[in-house]
Amino acid sequence: MMNACAERERQLIERIQSGRTEAFDELLAPYFRKLFSLVLHVVKNPYDADDAMQDALLRIYRGLKNFRGDADFYTWSYRVALNSALSLLSRRRRMSVEESDAGHAYGDGAMHASTNDDPEHLLAGKQMAMIVCAALETMRVEYKTAIILREVEGLSYDEIAETMSCPVGTVKSRISSARVAIAQLLKRRGAVSRIEGE
DSSP states (O other): OOOHHHHHHHHHHHHHHTTOTTHHHHHHTTTHHHHHHHHHHHHOOHHHHHHHHHHHHHHHHHHGGGOOSSSOHHHHHHHHHHHHHHHHHHHTTTOOGGGSOTTOGGGHHHHOOOTTOOHHHHHHHHHHHHHHHHHHHHSOHHHHHHHIIIIISOOOHHHHHHHHTSOHHHHHHHHHHHHHHHHHHHHHTTHHHHHHTO
16 A cells, blocks of 8 residues: 555656646655765765756656656656766766765765864874775776665665666675775775774
């Protein structure tokens, strides 16, 4: 049985499909921030994120014409936004690691330090975050995407599988490979031993 939220979404989609475009903002309102966050984490530049988000919104709007509810709207819109971000990223591959936000959400765990931390500890956290960002930049897109969806966006394995149109086993494998790659780079750069020694 359809829950109230899903029923409301279905009604809004039907209104949009019948030409009532004002319902689009209402449909996207609960998800806009999460979609933008996803796009930003993929492209790592707010200006590019704006461009990718505009493209995603246009694709979502146009796609609703043929949307039949076979997939959950939230997951479907995530997939569209992800594809827009990846398309833009592939066109702008020259973006350097230095342009990346040092506070990349996946690296935030390394950067979260209390106000009582000494400067050396803060520096170590920032260096670790930059190494994580560097590791993400060298990964194959599907590995990077999978680990961002899991660690940054908090999606379940099933949701990631649906978003990326692949089996759950493939998702788990990609995330595992991404984690190994990050750990290896941290170890090569001395970050792991330094953190463990504190």
